Structures are given as structure tokens and as C-alpha cells.
Amino acid sequence: MSSKTKDKKMTGTPGFDPARRSFLAAMATVAGVTLAPGVVLYGISKSSPANAAATSDVRWGMLIDLGRCDNGCDDCVSACAKENGLRGFGRPDTDAQWIRKVDIKDPETGYSKSLPVMCQHCEKPPCVDVCPTGASFKRADGIVLVNKHTCIGCRYCMMACPYKARSFVHETLEDQKPHAPRGKGTVESCTLCVHRIDSDRQPACVEACSDSGGGAMLFGDLNDPDSEISKRVATYASQQIRADLGLNPGIRYRNL
């Protein structure tokens, strides 16, 4: 039924009351004036990622192309330390490490490679499963984090992580970066530079890798079929570390 015929029918309906129509119009105006600012504000908040809640519409991930990752380069490691204020105390056994370069060699063939390993931001993270207080958690957009207010420092997540990705803060810290809260007696790991992601920037390691000309690390939304990362993982073979565990990490590797 077209709106014209609808209007016709309505005006032709017995009992039509112009006062009722103007009342409804007035109410609509009032409702509009009341709701509009909220809708506008909601729109503004949605448009600003820094204020928006993380959503499962997005799955942040990374594709690391080892064909472009230099064996001797550790720019990603130093960029991470600088960005997050990680300083060593000259004690390699207890110093925190969020990302590291691992050298692998196939003893049968002699093939060797070096690759960066950090928190793999699993879809089914064992560290989150085992945490007694829920301090170890996964954000809706797939980033695995530690809530520094509820971590009791039991280190069960470190026992559970298959990637050795977590560190325990073994000493008193000072001058932490405001965007990367850390504290003695709690567990920490790569945050995927969540503070950068929330303000539309790339993780520090990815940026450093790109600045050095390597460009081995590609960051993006695995849920968005049009994102560069989604296109690449759809086109080329990529691997996950310990894929056999079924954890579906958000970090993928090419040419592993």
C-alpha cells in the first residue's frame, strides 16, 4: 500500500480527529528534542575508539611474515620495552619480557629461522581459564590482558601459558608509564599495545618493524573481510604456534 493511498484512507476514515494528530506531532517533537542529544552523544562516543567499549565485532590479530623478519633484528623487542617502560635489572631470570626473539633450527635439515614470540592473544586462552580471580581476561575484541587490580600474583597463568609469554614482576618498580600499569607481585604480558589500539594506532612493535624497513608485522582486524590482514591470511598459508592445542591464537606467522 502506497503512502498516498494510506493517507487517503486515513483522512477518509470516520472519526478522524485533527486534535489527535497535532497532539501526536507535539509528542513526537518533544521525544525528538529529548532523545536527540543522547543519540548524538552516543554517535560521538561510537566514533571515538578511545571511549568506546571493545566489541566482539572486531578481532585484533597480527600476521608476522618471517620471510621479511631479519635474524639479527630485534627492533620489535626494544620498541616494546621502550613503549611499555620495561627495564631490566640485570637479572635475566626474573626480568620481565613481553616479546622475545626465538631462534629455531630443524635438526634434520639444518633450516634455521628467528621469530618474535609474544602473548598470542588466544581465542581460548588457558591463562584466562585457570585464573582464580578472573584477573586474567580476554577483551571482547580478542586482546588478552591482566587486570592489575585483581591479580593476586599466584602465577597459575604462567604455568598454563603454552607460549611462556607471561612475566611476574619480581621487584619494586618506579616511573611506570601511565598507559602501561605494572606493579610488583603481579603478572603481566604483551597487551598488544591496547592503549595505542584504542586510539587508532598500531602496536609499537609493528610500527618499529615498519620503520626499520622490515615490514614483517601486519596488524589488523581478522573479523573484517576487507582488512589487509584478512585478505593476506585468506590468500597465503599462515601458521599458528602450537595450533594442535586448539587455542586459535590471534598471532599468525607466514613462512614459519
Next chain:
Amino acid sequence: MKPITYSELKGNSKPFYALAAILAVFILIALACAYYMEHSGHHVTGMTNQIVWGMPHVFAIFLIVAASGALNVASIGTVFGKPIYKPLGRLSGLLAIALLVGGLIVLVLDLGRPDRLIVAMTSYNFKSIFAWNIFLYVGFMVVVAAYLWVQMERRMNRFAKTAGMLAFIWRLVLTTGTGSIFGFLVAREAYDSAIMAPLFIAMSFSFGLAVYILILLAAYHGSNRDIGNVVTRKLGRLLGIFIGTVLFFTAIQHLNNLYAAEHGAVERFILVDGGIYTLLFWAGQVVVGGLIPLFLVFRPASADSQDSSRDIILASILVILGGFAQVYVIVIGGQAFPLNLFPGMEVSSGFHDGVVSAYAPSFPEIGLGLGGVALAGLIILLGIKVLRFLPVSLADAAIDPHHKAASSKP
């Protein structure tokens, strides 16, 4: 058989106060160690980002496992209706609570943020076996306390069997939970197995009974009460069965792993070339904690009652030493073996990938662990002083209705 009379220890002798003072000193040392660790950070301990659980966890797990096992003596009396064990039930409940408290305090004081214990009590992730364990441990204390009450309050005696059954089931679930802390670790090759739960249950039977025997004999000899051969020999033989059960589950655990080529490396590490862990496994757990005590409790009973009681005491001490070795190999050895991120590859990094991690227990860790043992000891000591946990006599004639008939036979 006369009804069993229970009484408090007088607890006013010099040795009593000396023992209490020694235990108190150990507790104070443990508190100082905990403060030092929390104040300086865990870098002052032997624990690292590779060996994340150390000596405190060895002590805590031993005590928690022994706690559930110590309750078995009571269960055998009330749930399984063996009259000779009935007089032993009250002490069994006290030990269960005391050992659990001792173990938990070590675990809590080792936390990175022990001040946040309230968070652990108010904020739960119910998918975590740790969170379940918080309920299992607290619940265990409540259930065992109730069980003790119905045993000690004459008007409530008729509920003893029900309470005993509940406590028995609870303790099985509790030890299953403790074993599963390791069993659920899918990524660590030394764990990741359902056998951890029954293995821990067998360990609890053995460790708990060994501790029980030592405390029982110490309390009776220390307070000049009579304890006869019937009780000690019976407990000794039961200990033998439990030692055999632990060896059985250990054998199955390793055989099962050895069969799978993928676990060959970790088995080789524990059984052949793991250095201290291999030594502790074979010499500590298997020989000292297994074969020698088995021989001691099952060899033909000596006619001299002092000799046989000495054998059982020695066997119990060896079971405890072997038990510590076993828990050490499980907890520390299992972490020392490197995580296998890239199966089939040789791996190295600046973060200890692909290498066996070193660990040396530090004084603060051992001090804290011993404090947990001392706290359990002090709770038991004060418990038997203020409440009627111990029968006045455990002499053969007092507890065994068949004793006279048996002894009158040639």
C-alpha cells in the same frame, strides 16, 4: 571392651613448652621470610619467570595432600566401620585441619599480593580449578570440624557415620582438585594427564598416614601414655599398602608417557639425565620413600615390640622424605623441562627457551615452608592440650576386643 576414655594432655611439662616455643620461633622466622619476600619482591627467592612455583609450593602441596590423607584414619573407623580405628578418629580430624591450615598459609604468603586475599575470596572465575579449590579447602575445614564435633559430642555420635561419609567424599574431591591443578595444564608435558588426580589421592593416603603415625607415636611417647603393638602394626601395614599404591600410580604415569614418542624427551629428563630430578626420583621417591619403607613394614614382625615400633617410625619418616622428593620432582622438575613451542625444532632465545631452567631453593622459601609445618605442629600441640583428642590408653587390651583371645593362643 571398655568404652574409650579421651583426655587432654596436661601440657605443663618443660618439654611441652620447649616444643611449643621452638614451633613458635619457626613461625616467626616464616613471617619474617614472607615479609622479606613481599617487601623486596620475589627476585630474592630462587623462583624466576621459568620456575614460577618453588619451594613454598612444594611445602604447601605436601601439607595439603597430607591433610586430606590424615583424615583417612577417621574414615576407616566411622565410614568403613573398623572398630580398632575408632579411637584414632579424633586426632585424624585435628591433623587434617592443622595440616591444611599450615599448607594454605604458605601458599597465601607466597602470593605476589597476599594483601589481596580478600580479592581471592570475593572475585571468582568458576572455570578455574584454583577457584574451586578455595571452596574445597574452606569447605573441608568446615566439614571436618563438624565431623569432629559429632565424634566428640556424645549426643551427636549417631551422626558420625553420615558426617564421616561426607568428609570422606569431600577429601577425595579435594585431592582430585589438588592433583588437577597439574593435570589441567595442557601445555606442560610433565603434567597434562588425568592420572595426576588419582596419583595425588594415593600420595595423600601415604603421606597423610605417615604423618599421622609419627604424631600419634610422638604424642603417646611424649605424654607417657600406653600405645600397644596392635595399633602401630596395623597402621604400619596400612602404610605399606598405600606406599605400594603410590608406586603403582607412578609406574603407570611414566609407562603411559614412555609409550608416546612425543613425551620421550620429558621422560628421559625425569628418569635418566635430569640431574637432581632424576636422583630425587629414583633415590628419593622410589628407594628411600618407597622400597625401603615397604620392606620395613612388611618384613616379618619382630617379637620385640620396641623394634617393630621403631621400624614403623623409620618407615613413616622415609615416606615423608620420599614424599617431599616426589612433590619436588613433580612441581620443580615439571617446570624445569622446557616448554615445547616448536615440536621437532631446536630452540634458543634470550628468555631461556629450549633449555632446562635452573632452580636453587632460597632461604626465605625454605623458611616460609618450614613455618607452615611448624604452624600445623603448633595447632596440633595446642589442640591436644585443650580438647579431648587422644584416648587415655591405646594399649592393646584397651582397644582390641580380640586381644586377650589372640594372646592366649600359643
